[in-house]
Amino acid sequence: MDFLEGIAVKETLELPQLQEPDRVGGKVRVNGAVHVIRDMGNIAFLILRKRDGLLQCVYEEGVTAFDLSRLKEAATVEVCGTLLRNEKAPGGIEVHLTDITILSQPMDPMPIPVAKWKMSASLETRLSLRPICLRNIRERAKFKVQEGVVRGFREFLQEQGFTEIHSPKLASKGAEGGANIFKLDYFHRPAVLAQSPQFYKQMMVGVFDRVFEVGPVFRAEKHNTKRHLNEYTSLDFEMGYIDSFRDVMAMETGALKRILQILERDYAKELDLLQAKLPSADRIPVVRFDEAKRLASAKYNRPIRNPYDLEPEEETLIGRYFKEEYGADFVFVTHYPSKKRPFYAMDDPEDPRFTLSFDCLLGGMEITTGGQRIHDPQMLVDKIAKRGMTTEGMQSYLSAFSHGMPPHGGLGIGLERLTMKILNLDDIRETTLFPRDMSRLDP
Amino acid sequence: MDFLEGIAVKETLELPQLQEPDRVGGKVRVNGAVHVIRDMGNIAFLILRKRDGLLQCVYEEGVTAFDLSRLKEAATVEVCGTLLRNEKAPGGIEVHLTDITILSQPMDPMPIPVAKWKMSASLETRLSLRPICLRNIRERAKFKVQEGVVRGFREFLQEQGFTEIHSPKLASKGAEGGANIFKLDYFHRPAVLAQSPQFYKQMMVGVFDRVFEVGPVFRAEKHNTKRHLNEYTSLDFEMGYIDSFRDVMAMETGALKRILQILERDYAKELDLLQAKLPSADRIPVVRFDEAKRLASAKYNRPIRNPYDLEPEEETLIGRYFKEEYGADFVFVTHYPSKKRPFYAMDDPEDPRFTLSFDCLLGGMEITTGGQRIHDPQMLVDKIAKRGMTTEGMQSYLSAFSHGMPPHGGLGIGLERLTMKILNLDDIRETTLFPRDMSRLDP
Numbered sequence: 001m002d003f004l005e006g007i008a009v010k011e012t013l014e015l016p017q018l019q020e021p022d023r024v025g026g027k028v029r030v031n032g033a034v035h036v037i038r039d040m041g042n043i044a045f046l047i048l049r050k051r052d053g054l055l056q057c058v059y060e061e062g063v064t065a066f067d068l069s070r071l072k073e074a075a076t077v078e079v080c081g082t083l084l085r086n087e088k089a090p091g092g093i094e095v096h097l098t099d100i101t102i103l104s105q106p107m108d109p110m111p112i113p114v115a116k117w118k119m120s121a122s123l124e125t126r127l128s129l130r131p132i133c134l135r136n137i138r139e140r141a142k143f144k145v146q147e148g149v150v151r152g153f154r155e156f157l158q159e160q161g162f163t164e165i166h167s168p169k170l171a172s173k174g175a176e177g178g179a180n181i182f183k184l185d186y187f188h189r190p191a192v193l194a195q196s197p198q199f200y201k202q203m204m205v206g207v208f209d210r211v212f213e214v215g216p217v218f219r220a221e222k223h224n225t226k227r228h229l230n231e232y233t234s235l236d237f238e239m240g241y242i243d244s245f246r247d248v249m250a251m252e253t254g255a256l257k258r259i260l261q262i263l264e265r266d267y268a269k270e271l272d273l274l275q276a277k278l279p280s281a282d283r284i285p286v287v288r289f290d291e292a293k294r295l296a297s298a299k300y301n302r303p304i305r306n307p308y309d310l311e312p313e314e315e316t317l318i319g320r321y322f323k324e325e326y327g328a329d330f331v332f333v334t335h336y337p338s339k340k341r342p343f344y345a346m347d348d349p350e351d352p353r354f355t356l357s358f359d360c361l362l363g364g365m366e367i368t369t370g371g372q373r374i375h376d377p378q379m380l381v382d383k384i385a386k387r388g389m390t391t392e393g394m395q396s397y398l399s400a401f402s403h404g405m406p407p408h409g410g411l412g413i414g415l416e417r418l419t420m421k422i423l424n425l426d427d428i429r430e431t432t433l434f435p436r437d438m439s440r441l442d443p
Numbered sequence: 444m445d446f447l448e449g450i451a452v453k454e455t456l457e458l459p460q461l462q463e464p465d466r467v468g469g470k471v472r473v474n475g476a477v478h479v480i481r482d483m484g485n486i487a488f489l490i491l492r493k494r495d496g497l498l499q500c501v502y503e504e505g506v507t508a509f510d511l512s513r514l515k516e517a518a519t520v521e522v523c524g525t526l527l528r529n530e531k532a533p534g535g536i537e538v539h540l541t542d543i544t545i546l547s548q549p550m551d552p553m554p555i556p557v558a559k560w561k562m563s564a565s566l567e568t569r570l571s572l573r574p575i576c577l578r579n580i581r582e583r584a585k586f587k588v589q590e591g592v593v594r595g596f597r598e599f600l601q602e603q604g605f606t607e608i609h610s611p612k613l614a615s616k617g618a619e620g621g622a623n624i625f626k627l628d629y630f631h632r633p634a635v636l637a638q639s640p641q642f643y644k645q646m647m648v649g650v651f652d653r654v655f656e657v658g659p660v661f662r663a664e665k666h667n668t669k670r671h672l673n674e675y676t677s678l679d680f681e682m683g684y685i686d687s688f689r690d691v692m693a694m695e696t697g698a699l700k701r702i703l704q705i706l707e708r709d710y711a712k713e714l715d716l717l718q719a720k721l722p723s724a725d726r727i728p729v730v731r732f733d734e735a736k737r738l739a740s741a742k743y744n745r746p747i748r749n750p751y752d753l754e755p756e757e758e759t760l761i762g763r764y765f766k767e768e769y770g771a772d773f774v775f776v777t778h779y780p781s782k783k784r785p786f787y788a789m790d791d792p793e794d795p796r797f798t799l800s801f802d803c804l805l806g807g808m809e810i811t812t813g814g815q816r817i818h819d820p821q822m823l824v825d826k827i828a829k830r831g832m833t834t835e836g837m838q839s840y841l842s843a844f845s846h847g848m849p850p851h852g853g854l855g856i857g858l859e860r861l862t863m864k865i866l867n868l869d870d871i872r873e874t875t876l877f878p879r880d881m882s883r884l885d886p
Contacts (some may be wrong), residue, residue, distance in 0.1 A: 002729040007698045031684045051652035074847030106847035107820040131646035131843040166676045172885040184627035203574035209494035241474045254449045286445040377550040396886030399573040402518030404517030404549035442615040
């Protein structure tokens with residue numbers, strides 16, 4: 001009988017192994033995709049794209065046992081040769097080839113040059129050719145950074161006693177209500193796609209006290225802006241036994257700091273490729289909604305048009321204000337008007353026109369919405385009634401409260417938007433592998 | 444201006460802090476949910492449910508400044524008292540109460556006793572009352588174990604150079620094709636819910652070489668069994684530059700070993716609560732599909748009815764065979780018939796009736812399907828044509844191949860099913876927070 005006991009050591013090496021000092025001068029075997037071929041006559045440079053970066057290989061006629069004319073860009077190969085130092089090559093090393101074996105050949109010429117430093121094509125074109133364009137090392141670096149964001153979020157919350165959950169995306173009713181819900185037929189019953197894990201994460205506070213989830217959410221909003229998607233990845237958490245919604249903001253501050261630490265430590269190469277300078281979350285100003293509006297209005301001479309709403313331009317000015325006055329990248333804007341928040345938001349007992357809630361802005365754009373939730377069952381039912389909403393489909397949600405729920409709060413962070421703002425990009429589609437917007441359902 | 448710099452230290456303590464040796468004899472402040480009250484007259488035991496377990500508190504009339512009649516089960520409280528050792532109490536400690544503060548009161552009596560060791564109610568009842576029933580510490584322990592499974596999967600793959608991705612769940616076409624797809628209207632265009640991240644993870648092999656994703660998948664299958672769900676969490680990975688599909692199985696073996704190590708190390712308390720004995724993935728037998736059928740048929744005297752299919756009962760017998768003959772919990776069954784696999788499966792060049800694919804069984808049930816994929820663009824197009832399928836909606840997928848893709852393979856593991864089999868439970872709904880099946884869309 002044949003058995004497997006785990007992964008076997010491969011003869012082919014990855015870039016970190018090639019960087020080990022005693023490899024230089026030795027024979028190495030490497031695989032990768034042919035990123036670009038620079039043919040200089042008797043000699044040619046073959047740049048291999050590997051998962052950790054690029055590797056320069058040197059082809060020499062008469063030395064490399066291979067007919068170079070057979071090799072196409074975008075082929076995948078396994079090569080063999082001598083590893084040498086070359087300060088001009090990526091990573092300071094190169095392989096002088098003795099052998100090339102073709103693993104796969106492309107069928108068509110590349111529709112767009114991915115080996116260029118910067119893709120000059122429009123975002124529209126890059127998205128249409130997404131699986132190809134992401135092979136550009138700067139394009140893919142954005143998603144390595146995004147991976148780091150998720151790692152930091154999870155790592156920090158895990159340490160803080162949060163349990164990771166997986167809530168259903170198909171349900172009989174949406175958490176936020178309203179019209180912006182995708183509907184579908186579920187075995188002859190009406191169903192919706194989750195706009196957020198809100199109801200589930202709140203119910204799970206009664207079970208695990210602290211929970212988080214990283215998963216897709218769906219919004220049928222007819223927006224067509226650079227900061228909205230119809231499907232995005234939400235970083236959600238919810239925590240019990242809070243003293244105030246300040247505990248939620250403090251937890252987010254901790255998570256943001258960890259994310260930025262991880263990016264600095266493990267994703268320096270990608271940040272460097274993207275020429276991105278990380279923001280700081282070390283000291284985040286906290287300002288009331290009305291006060292933030294006043295400050296921005298006064299400094300930038302922009303009249304307040306609606307005291308109960310925050311326009312995107314006002315967000316930008318608030319971000320600018322706190323950058324200029326305090327050097328702050330992030331800002332917590334608190335006490336949003338009750339009208340603008342969902343029914344489950346806890347109203348401020350001192351002034352119920354406002355809520356014990358907040359947004360977190362980064363670079364003048366909202367990346368998080370959160371706050372304290374109503375935990376008292378009667379207060380919850382009363383607020384639903386006051387809004388003229390029905391409790392239909394909310395029985396389980398409400399039952400969690402009528403059977404005891406601690407004071408709690410939480411938040412949702414848009415992963416793509418946070419990544420966009422960390423990298424200082426101007427369209428959320430740049431940081432979404434396969435964006436879904438009003439016109440895009442494919443690829 | 445007010446600033447936040449991170450989380451503040453709380454006066455209230457969690458169970459791991461209460462276990463610190465120098466706490467005994469000291470004053471402590473703790474919050475939690477009133478799991479159960481055992482009133483003995485002048486004295487009462489108040490069991491608090493906290494996220495890490497239970498804590499016994501001792502109420503004494505005249506000592507505890509509180510009217511016990513005001514306290515209801517399922518209330519949440521903050522208590523104050525002296526920490527003492529008591530070997531009979533959970534965790535060997537208890538708090539002798541001086542004060543109780545009520546944080547929240549339930550409105551209704553509990554519909555089901557959650558403080559019992561084992562919930563005796565039917566699965567149907569427990570699912571209908573899910574948010575309440577999960578407060579039972581054995582019920583919730585299943586989902587802590589599930590968390591550990593995901594942690595192990597991610598941790599191992601990250602170390603092996605995999606990039607975590609987030610692929611869209613809304614698309615214009617399903618990856619596997621067929622009728623079992625949930626359909627919906629996406630801004631007046633027909634859309635489907637992803638049955639798997641198959642197309643996306645394959646395309647991303649061309650970008651990151653190795654990728655993984657943990658996310659929901661949706662299957663509109665009209666199954667109604669103990670092992671099927673219509674929405675579940677899929678642990679997916681895909682890896683490039685494989686020598687054979689054996690590399691994929693070896694990677695899974697490594698991931699399973701890591702998962703089991705993490706469960707043993709960090710989830711011993713939960714496994715103990717559930718009286719679960721972990722399986723071993725140290726040495727997983729690998730057997731051909733046809734051979735596995737023959738072995739099970741011969742040993743258990745069950746005629747082979749269809750040489751190209753594996754019935755659930757045959758899976759059970761194959762599992763039993765390898766347990767009895769080799770003491771193995773997991774089995775890799777390889778070379779599934781081509782007819783039973785999707786078009787992208789790589790046929791065995793030695794006998795194209797079979798594929799270079801596998802299932803992994805645990806305790807006689809399939810927990811994984813995987814294999815080598817076709818990477819040659821012409822072979823892919825030919826197989827699609829041979830099956831009479833259309834390439835409509837597959838242009839981006841196919842373009843990744845026509846522009847060069849390395850040999851690759853991957854797999855998908857059903858998280859709920861793996862958790863169910865690790866815990867030796869008999870219904871997949873037991874390990875799904877909020878199951879979605881043909882009759883269940885709520886809660």
